[in-house]
Amino acid sequence: MKKIPRYFQIARWIREKIDKGEWVIGSKIPTQREIAEQFGVNRSTVVTAIEMVKSEGLLEGKTGSGIYVVNNQWSLISAISPPDWNDFTKWSLQPASEHTVQMINELENRKDLIQFSKGELGPEMFPHAEITEAMGKVTLQLQEFGYGDGLGELGLRTEISRHLQRIGVNIAPESILIVSGALHALKLITTGILKRGSTVFLESPSYLHSINLFPAEMAIREIPVAEEGLNIKELFQQKFTKNSSILFLNPTFQNPTSTSMTLEQRKILLDKCQYYQLPIIEDDIFRDLWLDAPPPAPLKALDKNGQVLYVGSFSKTIAAGLRIGWLAGPEAVVKRLSDVRMQTDYGSSYLSQVLVKELLASGMYEKHLQKVRCRLREKRDELLRLLSLHLSDVATWSTPSGGFFIWVVFKKKMNMQKLFKQCLAENVVINPGFIYNDRHSTLRLSFAYATFEEMEAGILTIKSSLSNQI
């Protein structure tokens, strides 16, 4: 092998990729830089290799847009449809954000960056001891498991029912559906309940604008969020079509603004929604992460008429990789969504389900939450301190009383796209408000993931990037 030149080895690797059908016609091959990094060679070596494969007719370069596979008459892609990513990933209403969101999703997996973006607990809050102990217990009690019932493991549903009881929500286990995270619950609702042509009322800004949740046939109406959460007055100036309007709401530590509705506002909203027959999807995934005092009761706790579908998750509080969340509501609706669910993936992992059950039943979840709250409070306070120190001239923010995020509003209009790129060039990932359909110059900064040192370096980077714009 030693005597074969590197460019020759790389050319062979490219040919194999095409030959095995892994790189199909019409697809773009990795950039010269990426290949050079992978093989640990100079770009010139990669250029030689690519020229060699080009001369065989397998590749073709398009100026300014990379090298494409062009051989191979019967490729799969040509038989179905070309992978037009721009058409496919209709991320949001604002074209500018599409690319940014995709980019952020990929950047969040990189360990070498300062993550103000990541909506996850930092590694220091991972409940290693608790999970190890629970895994041990689960393993000892392990019984054979196959396809479960449609709603999910009964023991877990019973524990979630008890957990909800503590926050005033009375829901029997048979009205709870275990899902693979909150996004999965929301997706089931959009595909399983909403009709084509439905009108969806959404907060603005909202993290839901940054994900591809609603089919194009649904009309999205944005309702602004202010200090006290959703602007109820503006919501009820809208027209509702009976049986085809629905409200998606994240009333507690809203993502991205971190605002919460007061109890009073919740009552008014629920009353009005009942009057107008507007059903509510209550997304309450940050509730357990209050930092100063427990938040007001969920809408679901006030709901006597089955007006609210309630969605929760353990992704933010334990670990996203468990893929365990829930959906609770009227038995008939839950049953219906369970059927939809069984037609797509036959349920959530049994192991994840019994692990979470054990964490809840043993009280380890509650103890873990107490530790997490302490640590998150420290991290929030540190980020607030850094913001005051370095950015108080140019921006304002509120102190979030729970969740992961500080919502930074710049006093003057800034070029947020440019700020995003400049920070990234310095290895800092920030989420500009426009990906949540915010029209102002805003930033969502997560204090959950980065270390104190990273926070300081990150804020200084934002500051120096801004200095170009002021």
Add this chain to the structure above:
Amino acid sequence: MKKIPRYFQIARWIREKIDKGEWVIGSKIPTQREIAEQFGVNRSTVVTAIEMVKSEGLLEGKTGSGIYVVNNQWSLISAISPPDWNDFTKWSLQPASEHTVQMINELENRKDLIQFSKGELGPEMFPHAEITEAMGKVTLQLQEFGYGDGLGELGLRTEISRHLQRIGVNIAPESILIVSGALHALKLITTGILKRGSTVFLESPSYLHSINLFPAEMAIREIPVAEEGLNIKELFQQKFTKNSSILFLNPTFQNPTSTSMTLEQRKILLDKCQYYQLPIIEDDIFRDLWLDAPPPAPLKALDKNGQVLYVGSFSKTIAAGLRIGWLAGPEAVVKRLSDVRMQTDYGSSYLSQVLVKELLASGMYEKHLQKVRCRLREKRDELLRLLSLHLSDVATWSTPSGGFFIWVVFKKKMNMQKLFKQCLAENVVINPGFIYNDRHSTLRLSFAYATFEEMEAGILTIKSSLSNQI
């Protein structure tokens, strides 16, 4: 509590269900018999309770179709759409089967029935020791885990890549997507690749007819399956629309017929599909469960042009509750489906993924398979013996060389709906061929789940039920 009469307690329970919004307007309450069983009372007590709640205006009876909730002006269901289950669960093309499939799905969870239906390994084949050992190792090595990358855990993808290598499929880990079972992979393909208005070619009979996989906009064309699998000649008499036709195929131990295509037939099919640019979804979930000799190579092993998307799973070989399967194919298609997937549930359970990785890497999976094959062979042979002894006058069948099922063909036309019901009355669950869109009098009998004693009792029940029809 003792002095409160039972009917009063039941009435209170009903009121609570309605009050909490668990039973919403328009929904049917459980039958009198079900409620009586739940409370351990006579039906007359339930009737009294229901009359009481009816008199309060909360319930109303419709003759012949049960008791419905009628109160409660602002229920969720009235605001969205009434739970019309018949409209919602469009299980198959044959109206008769809808109800039967739903019924079978529910019956499969009951432990008191003889299960000729269940497509799962019996509890005696559950790899208890192997999973316990692997769980121990996984727990020791556990690192913090969050949202994973879009394709799934790299270690697992690497092990699957090695596993596929052994059956002649060369696929790099970056061309493998981890999914939550084979159905999930098929669902991703139908939603992520197929256009509305696509034509889908399916085997007939096929288990895919019994699940609600394809949106109504897609045209389904059925191609018959015979001794040597798919009727290739008939397939290529069809018209194909370029870029919007696709073939779904289960060429090895096909469900429900258990037939396998020969290597020769596979080559011919692949050549022709390449010529006509017809892409293939190869569903190969039973491959590892060969009983007599390893089956012919998968189409994917013969595919040099990225014509085939290859789907596999550990649901049939280890345990369905893991929810781990894979999809392998051209890198661009896999990437695309990974994006679709990340927009619905953010990946599969990390715990399930690392557990399966450990089972594969340690060689425990392969050892487990050897034990499973021995046991399945015994069970197949026993069911064949019982069939020969009791049903050879009225039916024929072939010896399956792998998988779970014996496909029984009756010599004369039988009323299969009636047979299904009569067997069920005797606590035996069978799958009549019509749920797979088979027009003949056929049965799919699983030998994987029932014990020897249950098999004997079950076959005798089928025999005696048939005697009414002969």
